[in-house]
Amino acid sequence: MARNALIVDDSGVMRKIVMRNLRNTQVHFDHIFEAGDGIEGLKVLEGNEVAVIFSDVNMPNMGGLEMVKQIKAQYGTDKIKIIMVTTDGAEETIKEAMDNGASGYIKKPFTPEQMVKYLQDLL
Numbered sequence: 568m569a570r571n572a573l574i575v576d577d578s579g580v581m582r583k584i585v586m587r588n589l590r591n592t593q594v595h596f597d598h599i600f601e602a603g604d605g606i607e608g609l610k611v612l613e614g615n616e617v618a619v620i621f622s623d624v625n626m627p628n629m630g631g632l633e634m635v636k637q638i639k640a641q642y643g644t645d646k647i648k649i650i651m652v653t654t655d656g657a658e659e660t661i662k663e664a665m666d667n668g669a670s671g672y673i674k675k676p677f678t679p680e681q682m683v684k685y686l687q688d689l690l
Contacts, residue, residue: 571598571600572618573600575604575622575626577627582601592679593683605637609638624652631653650669652675673685
């Protein structure tokens with residue numbers, strides 16, 4: 568399987584921050600895709616294998632929670648690790664994400680070390 572990552576966030580600046588942190592984890596990715604919302608994220612998945620997704624929760628058009636539900640329904644979540652990246656640490660939001668197939672979450676701001684814990688199986 569290709570070792571690709573997908574970053575889904577409506578903020579281009581935040582996508583660049585996540586990408587820079589991913590590169591600082593020392594985990595090699597063949598390609599890092601970007602998407603501005605859940606709809607774009609799902610389109611990336613239609614034609615590409617992705618090992619890990621880092622997704623914001625709150626986005627226009629389709630938020631991260633809805634995207635997780637769609638991924639679970641279409642692809643299952645056993646092959647794609649989904650990490651929610653959020654400023655919203657509300658327990659009910661995190662629980663809903665985890666119940667629908669997310670593998671974990673990272674609160675903004677974050678460090679490469681926090682990302683590594685979710686990437687151990689890719690090392």
